[in-house]
Amino acid sequence: MRGLAHTDKLDPEKLEQFSLKVMTDIGSSVLTLLSYIGDQTGVYRALRDGGRMGADALARAAGVDARYLREWLSAQAAAGYVNYHAEDETFSLSPEQAVVLAQEGHPACMQGYAQFAISQLATYEKAIDVFRSGAGRPWGEHHSGCFCGTDRFFRPGYALHMLDSWLPGLDGVVEKLQRGARVADVGCGHGSSTVMLAEAFPASVIEGFDFHLPSIEAARERAEEAGVTGNTSFEVRAAKQLPAKGYDLVCMFDALHDMGDPVGAARHIRECLAPDGTFMVVEPLAGDSLSDNLNLLGQLFYSSSTLVCTPASRAQEVGLALGAQAGEKRLTEVLKLAGFTRVRRVAQTQSNMVLEARP
Ligand SMILES: C[S@@+](CC[C@H](N)C(=O)[O-])C[C@H]1O[C@@H](n2cnc3c(N)ncnc32)[C@H](O)[C@@H]1O
Missing domain, CATH: 3.40.50.150 (Vaccinia Virus protein VP39)
Incomplete structure (x- = not known):
């Protein structure tokens, strides 16, 4: 087990902390895709404009599938991107969440950077090729989200x-x-x-x-x-x-x-x-x-x-x-x-x- 040669030197506490950090980072990349879906389908804007509401009402307001939205909202609530009100099973955005997730043009809005990140994930195979070979990758050959996201950011x-x-x-x-x-x-x-x-x-x-x-x-x-x-x-x-x-x-x-x-x-x-x-x-x-x-x-x-x-x-x-x-x-x-x-x-x-x- 050559790959495990260093396991006897592992500090369990440090291992737990670092693996938690990496898990959080990987989870964030999936969350970013969910967040970008919310941006592109207008769900965040509908929640911001409509105020606190249930999943079905939000699905109608945004024009998206209600079942998928319930799952999406659950993930968003677990991540602290939206607030969940268990007493009446509704969801809401705080003013700060609304700015960061849905206020186009505000310096704190992160959707431009999300769009940029997703554009990179969308073409990951090319990124691996270039990384291995050292070849150039022309600006114009990126996914269009790279250009829009850069501008928005x-x-x-x-x-x-x-x-x-x-x-x-x-x-x-x-x-x-x-x-x-x-x-x-x-x-x-x-x-x-x-x-x-x-x-x-x-x-x-x-x-x-x-x-x-x-x-x-x-x-x-x-x-x-x-x-x-x-x-x-x-x-x-x-x-x-x-x-x-x-x-x-x-x-x-x-x-x-x-x-x-x-x-x-x-x-x-x-x-x-x-x-x-x-x-x-x-x-x-x-x-x-x-x-x-x-x-x-x-x-x-x-x-x-x-x-x-x-x-x-x-x-x-x-x-x-x-x-x-x-x-x-x-x-x-x-x-x-x-x-x-x-x-x-x-x-x-x-x-x-x-x-x-x-x-
Ligand atoms: C990161 S983007 C910035 C775009 C814009 N200035 C902005 O801030 O949103 C870099 C830009 O430089 C352009 N660019 C890169 N090399 C260039 C070159 N040699 N001549 C002209 N434009 C170039 C790309 O096409 C791209 O639009």
């Missing part, structure tokens, strides 16, 4: 911080945007940040670029819905193909570490800036060493990075594979190698850091 943080803290932290940029500036949002994904900028600064022209066509199509729809087609445009282009228009501001939201050649992309962006232009780089918050990142945020980002960011970078030329926890020191190095002379951190939130790079 990041958007509330941008809405909360970009206008009030990130842009004001940049030297003289808000004044330029108010007067009318030329802006590029590179790696814009579904265009949430592009649309926010266009709404806030109607005198400025905001151009969104991404090399992923379905994301650009989604961004165009988003701009249409928001009524900002007058000062936005979207184009399928890789970062290294940004047109040299003398931009006052180029921003990049959670995308630099996904690029195969972040140094080359940043160098090209520098060449596309006006002489006193600014490159704003928003990246996941991280310390400079693994030991600094051994916390929940590190766990979330290193996990996403193993599955998506690092293989996405590997699938492109150079394939630098910065990873989603590169940290300020490494990112500054990348920007300096690209020829930026002044790089400083201008803001940070619970999950992002914002760097200003000047030519």
